[in-house]
Amino acid sequence: MRILLINGYTPHPDAGGKLTQTLVDISREKLSPQNEVKVTAITTYKASEEADKFRWADLILLYFPLYWYAIPWGLKRYIDDVFALHQFYDTDENGQPVALMPGKQFGYVTTLAAVADTYAPGNPLTEGLTVSDLLRPLTVTFRYVGIEPATHFHNCIFYDVYNPNVIQPIKASLLAELSKLDDE
Secondary structure, eight states: OEEEEEEOOOOBTTBOSHHHHHHHHHHHHHHTTTSEEEEEETTSOOHHHHHHHHHHOSEEEEEEEOBTTBOOHHHHHHHHHHSOBTTTEEEOTTSOEEESOTTEEEEEEEEOSSOGGGGSTTOTTTTTOOHHHHTHHHHHHHHHTTEEEOSSOOOEEEOOTTSGGGHHHHHHHHHHHHHGGGGO
16 A cells, blocks of 8 residues: 655644654554555645655545644645645536545544543533544545545544653554554
């Protein structure tokens, strides 16, 4: 399988990006022996080269911290720059969208400083919204261009990442999820 790993970390005063990079590195090491793997960091890219990587890939995995209930602005900018008209999508004679990236899948690995209870049903702050709910625009954006949610990879959402006791379980959980791709 051809897999594109995208490090969507955007520099932020409260987050150095080390965990995101570690998760990308773990994934590359786990997946490379049985797959073709390419890695992109959104802090340095050329949109045309990234479009070529998307055309090449069967599976795209995004890695990013969740900032203020959304993807980092740099990842949003990357998507805006790379998902170009006539390359990723078009419109038909009736103005209806035409997806130009069918047959591809995506998933994400996201990290949060918040504890999981923040997104529990009945929490007045988030009003029952889950992280998946917050990231629905990301899913719809990928589906708009024909890239569907991965069938053999469950999105990884890791909470409370400033707690040093969760780092090893996060790594183990990611490796377990990536192992499912071995059966693909």
